[in-house]
Amino acid sequence: MIVTSTIAAAGMLRALRWPNATVPVEVSEGVLNSSHVHDIHAAMHYLNSLTCLKFVNATQQQYRVVVESSTGCGSLVGHVGVGEYQKLLLGASCFLQKGIVLHELLHVAGLFHEHTRPDRDQYVRVVWTNIRKDKHKNFVVPSWMRKSPDLVNLGLPYDFGSLLHYGLKVFTIDQERPSMVLRRPHEYTxxxxxxxxxxxxxxxxxxxxxxxxNHYLGDDLPGAKAYLVWQAATLTHELSHFHTSDIEI
Ligand SMILES: [Zn+2]
Structure with missing residues (x-):
């Protein structure tokens, strides 16, 4: 039996994807310094080498991601497709660690934060009382995900080492105390x-x-469902259409 919520969630996932698995990116010199522009292109090339999704330089005519300078780092999740472009905000602080730009590009690709997976409560306890009120939304599991965890988890195990997992003291009120605690600390060191x-x-x-x-699908990861099994059970359903605009991370 095909459960309606699974079809809906499959539609959500598909709506996140970039058409033709291609992400046109516009990085304007002058907005960022040349070293930062270099880092963005290096991150795009690195991801291109690992997946079949391609980050490419945009032409003006294309719907595209436009990189803008900002005080912080932020991206929408997946292909929004409204208007002429969607923004990717990258301030100078986003280049202090190599993985920050990669983190944001994975959001652009369509990935959500690992600690907002629908099964995250089995792995981490969110300490809501120690998280800044204006940042609570960054720890909320989207309700549509909770209805179809097997689908939205992509058949892959919870990953403490994900580039998309927050650190355990992010957005805390009392910086001596955590915003998340591992349920089983021995499980991941x-x-x-x-x-x-x-x-x-x-x-x-x-x-x-x-x-x-024909790329790495994670079948060998402990706890992973084999890709073909997962795909047959989920993504191949007939899909409804959903819009996922303005999911901001
Ligand atoms: Zn993020």
Whole structure:
């Protein structure tokens, strides 16, 4: 039986994807310094080498991602497709660690934060009382995800090492205390919230979302569902159409 919510969630996932698995990006010299422009192109090329999604230089005519300078770092999730372009905000602080630009490009690709997966409460406890009120939204699991966890998790295991997982002290009120706590601390001893490079599961997430069957799909990751099994059970459903504009991270 096909559950309606699964079809709806599959529609949401598909709506996130860039047409033809191509993301046109406009990076204007003059908005950012040349070193930052170089870093953005390097991040685009790096992701291009790992997945079938292609970040390319945009022409003026195309719907595109326009990189703008800002005080912070921020992206919408996936292809919004409203108007002529969508913004990707990258301030100078976003270039202090290699993985920050990559993190934002993974949002552009269509990935949400790992700590807002529908199953995250099994892995982390969110300490709401120690999170700034204006940042609570960054820790909320979208309601549509909760209805179809197997689908939206892309058949891949929870990943503390994801480039899309926040660190455990992000947006805290009392900076001595955490905003998230691991449920089973022995389970993961690495750095949560790394901003170095996409994890293997991050790469697999992009490849599963875009059905890049000839790229790395994460079948060997402990706890992963085999891609073909996951895909048959989920993405191949007839899909409704949904708009996902203005999901801001
Ligand atoms: Zn983010």
């Amino acid at each position: 690495g750095l949560v919230g790394q901003r170095d490079a996409p994890s293997r599961a991050d790469v697999a997430r992009v490849n599963r979302l875009y059905e890049c069957w």
